[in-house]
Amino acid sequence: MADPVTKKQGDPSGRLFVLPSPQELARAAAGRLWGIARDRAAASARAGKGRGTVSIALSGGRAPRLTLEVLSSEPYRGRFPWDLVHFYQVDERWVPPGDPASNRRMLRECLLSRAPVPPDHFHPVDTALSDPGEGARRYEEMLGCAFRGTPGGFPRFDAILLGLGADGHTASLFPGSPALEEKTAWVVEAEGGDPPVPRVTLTLPVLNAASQVIFLVSGKEKAAVLADVLSGRRGELPASRVSPRRGKVTFLADAAAASLPGVKSPAAPGGNGDARKKKGGAF
Ligand code: 6PG
Numbered sequence: 001m002a003d004p005v006t007k008k009q010g011d012p013s014g015r016l017f018v019l020p021s022p023q024e025l026a027r028a029a030a031g032r033l034w035g036i037a038r039d040r041a042a043a044s045a046r047a048g049k050g051r052g053t054v055s056i057a058l059s060g061g062r063a064p065r066l067t068l069e070v071l072s073s074e075p076y077r078g079r080f081p082w083d084l085v086h087f088y089q090v091d092e093r094w095v096p097p098g099d100p101a102s103n104r105r106m107l108r109e110c111l112l113s114r115a116p117v118p119p120d121h122f123h124p125v126d127t128a129l130s131d132p133g134e135g136a137r138r139y140e141e142m143l144g145c146a147f148r149g150t151p152g153g154f155p156r157f158d159a160i161l162l163g164l165g166a167d168g169h170t171a172s173l174f175p176g177s178p179a180l181e182e183k184t185a186w187v188v189e190a191e192g193g194d195p196p197v198p199r200v201t202l203t204l205p206v207l208n209a210a211s212q213v214i215f216l217v218s219g220k221e222k223a224a225v226l227a228d229v230l231s232g233r234r235g236e237l238p239a240s241r242v243s244p245r246r247g248k249v250t251f252l253a254d255a256a257a258a259s260l261p262g263v264k265s266p267a268a269p270g271g272n273g274d275a276r277k278k279k280g281g282a283f
Pocket of ligand 1: 059060061062063064090091092093103162163164165169170171172193194
C-alpha cells in the first residue's frame with residue numbers, strides 16, 4: 001500500500017492520499033472498495049463463516065459518480081464480489097426516485113444499471129413514504145434487521161463513502177444542524193444543502209462506528225475546506241467530527257482539491273491511482 005504522502009505537510013494524521021486527476025482518484029477509490037470487499041470476504045472465510053457479507057454505504061452528490069462508474073467497469077466489474085456486497089445510502093434528498101436531485105437515481109445510473117448487483121443487495125431510502133421522518137424511521141428499522149446483533153449499539157459498515165461540502169458538511173449533516181448533534185438515532189431527517197430540500201441521513205454515531213470511512217474530495221472549490229479539516233483547525237466542522245473509534249478515515253483527493261500550500265504534494269510514489277497496477281489491487 002502506498003505511504004501517505006503528506007504526513008509532514010499540513011496533514012499530521014497521515015490520512016491523505018493525493019492523486020493527479022479526478023480519474024485517478026476514482027480508480028484509487030474503486031481499488032480501495034475492491035480491496036475492502038475482497039479482504040472482508042477472505043476474513044469471513046478464514047473465520048469459518050463462509051464468504052460472509054460486506055456492507056458499503058454510499059453518499060450522494062457528484063463525488064461517488066466517477067468512482068462507481070469505474071467500479072462497474074472492467075477490470076473491477078469482473079473481479080468485485082457483487083454477490084457478497086450490500087449497498088446502502090448514506091443520505092437521500094426527499095424527492096421522487098426519478099428526480100434529477102435523487103441520490104438513488106445517481107446510484108442507479110452509475111452503478112445499479114451497470115453492474116450485476118443483486119436486486120435485494122441495494123437498500124434505498126423510500127421517499128414514497130409520507131414524510132422524511134417516516135422515511136428515517138423505516139430506514140433505521142431496515143438497518144436494525146440488517147445489522148441485528150451488531151455489538152456497540154450502532155451498525156458497523158465495512159466501508160462508508162463520503163463527500164465533503166465546501167461548508168464542511170458531509171452526508172446530510174450540515175453545520176449548525178440539529179441532525180449533527182443526534183447521539184442515539186441511526187437515521188434522522190435533516191434540512192439544508194443544495195438543493196435545499198428535506199433529507200434523510202445517517203447520523204454521526206453511525207459514521208463513527210464504521211470500519212473504514214473514505215472521503216472523496218475533488219476540485220479546487222474544496223481546497224480550503226480540505227486544508228481546514230486535515231489540519232484540525234476547524235474541529236467543529238461536520239466532516240472534522242468523523243473519527244471512528246475503531247475504524248480508519250482516509251481522504252482521497254485530486255491535485256486540485258489538495259492544491260493549497262502545505263497540503264499539496266506529488267501523487268503517492270506508485271500511487272497513480274491505478275489499482276490495477278498494484279499488487280493485490282488495493283490502493
Ligand atoms: C448529498 C451528499 C453530500 C455530498 C457533498 C459533496 O446528498 O448532497 O451526500 O453530502 O457528498 O455535498 O458533494 P459533491 O461531491 O457533489 O461536491
